[in-house]
Amino acid sequence: MGIKYFDMETHRVLYAESGTPLFEMDIDIEVPCSISKEGLRGNLHHLANELMIDLVVRKIDPFNHMGNQNCLVLLIISYEFDET
Numbered sequence: 001m002g003i004k005y006f007d008m009e010t011h012r013v014l015y016a017e018s019g020t021p022l023f024e025m026d027i028d029i030e031v032p033c034s035i036s037k038e039g040l041r042g043n044l045h046h047l048a049n050e051l052m053i054d055l056v057v058r059k060i061d062p063f064n065h066m067g068n069q070n071c072l073v074l075l076i077i078s079y080e081f082d083e084t
Contacts, residue, residue, distance in 0.1 A: 005029045015080070024078040033071045044075070053079040 007028040015022055031040060041057050048055035058074040 002032045022078045023081050027075045029073045030070045033069050
């Protein structure tokens with residue numbers, strides 16, 4: 001399918017209202033622009049529902065990388081975890 005990730009950052013944050021710890025992962029992926037934005041969002045959100053995680057697709061920007069027309073996508077994944 002030609003999807004590649006090229007940067008990932010993880011961190012722990014506290015949920016603002018309850019103080020519940022959340023694990024967050026920011027992932028930059030490169031996707032061929034020929035893939036439908038709606039289809040990509042739908043498939044990612046379907047997967048997030050199955051895994052019971054929150055997923056935000058933050059941006060989808062076209063760019064040219066090494067002669068290929070691709071889209072840069074930032075995914076933000078978060079979920080609650082128990083520290084005990």
